[in-house]
Amino acid sequence: FVLAINNGWRVLRETEEQIQWTRAFWTAVRPYSTGGSYVNFLTADEGQERVRAAYGEEKYRRLVKIKDRYDPANLFRHNQNIQPSEAAT
Numbered sequence: 001f002v003l004a005i006n007n008g009w010r011v012l013r014e015t016e017e018q019i020q021w022t023r024a025f026w027t028a029v030r031p032y033s034t035g036g037s038y039v040n041f042l043t044a045d046e047g048q049e050r051v052r053a054a055y056g057e058e059k060y061r062r063l064v065k066i067k068d069r070y071d072p073a074n075l076f077r078h079n080q081n082i083q084p085s086e087a088a089t
Helices: 012-032 047-055 057-070
Strands: none
Touching: 012 047
């Protein structure tokens, strides 16, 4: 099973309240999760540690090597991606 929590609202002043509700909901259901994550569901504010956890250490290290070879300037960085070694340090 996959749980994707999506929330939307129309009133701009409700933004903070809605974000807090969504995060509280995730906190409430997280104990029933395996702890895994799907990288395309990660949000921009979750950071590289969540990207790393989504792939696992072994796969993440292999992907960094590929990134170092084919995209060392991190041109393709507009999502939750793998950062090259230079950016990760």
